[in-house]
Amino acid sequence: MPKLWNDTIDAHRRGVTDAILDAAAALAFQQGLRGVTMSQVAERAGIGRATLYKYFPDVETILRTWHGRRIEAHLGELVKVRDGQGSARDRLTAVLTAYAHIARQTGAHDRELVTFLHPDEQIVNARNQLRELIRALLEEAAAAGELRTDIPSTELAAYCLHALSAAADATSEAAVARLVTVTAAGLRAD
Incomplete structure (x- = not known):
């Protein structure tokens, strides 16, 4: 087959997949995880059920795929x-x-869906990558004398992630800013 044909098919498949993922997520947030059916997803995505089943076997797989994309x-x-401008401390903040x-x-999304998706291996891998990203910035900032060195960077990275997970319940941007300020204060060198 010509390259143009393959590119067109691939683009179509990506478009259909995106429509399916977006439809399933929207339905799950609207009516809860247990209320979503494959028929509803197909209808919302604008495709037939037979086509939907060619892409995904069930709603759970669709939602896990959607969530994986969100994590990425x-x-x-x-x-x-992290790769932006400024000192290591500025980039860490x-x-x-x-x-x-x-x-x-x-945190603003449906708790049932978030709870369902979070024990997934994708979350564990993403959490490890995030912890490593923060740990490396902590070490860079500590080496520059910008942050404390009396606590191992792995412990400080875990502290940051746990402290900032409270932002899921924050009621305003100001509350998020306060959490970041308090968390960053715990990292300062004395």
Whole structure:
């Protein structure tokens, strides 16, 4: 087959997959995880049920795939922030702020869906990558004399993640900012 044909087919498949993922997530957030059926997803995505089943075997797989994409996007966003301008301490604060906003955004979604998706291996891998990203920034900032060195960076990275997970329950941007400020204060060198 010509390359143009293959590119067109691949683009179509990506479009159908995106429509399926978005439809399932929207339905899950609207009516809860248990209320979503394959028929509803197909209808919302604008495809037939037979086509839907060619792409995914069940709603759970669709939602796990959707969530995996969200995780990748969030990690990509945090890596961009980490690679930005400024000192290691400034970039660390920017990463912590971005993470807190992601936690708040995630916390605003249906708890049932979030709880269902979070024990997944994807979450464990993403958490490890995030912990490593923060640990490396902590070490860089500590080496520059910008942060404390009396506590291992692995422990401080875990502290940051746990402290900022509270942003999931934050009721305002100001509350998120306060959490970041308090968390960052715990990292300062005395």
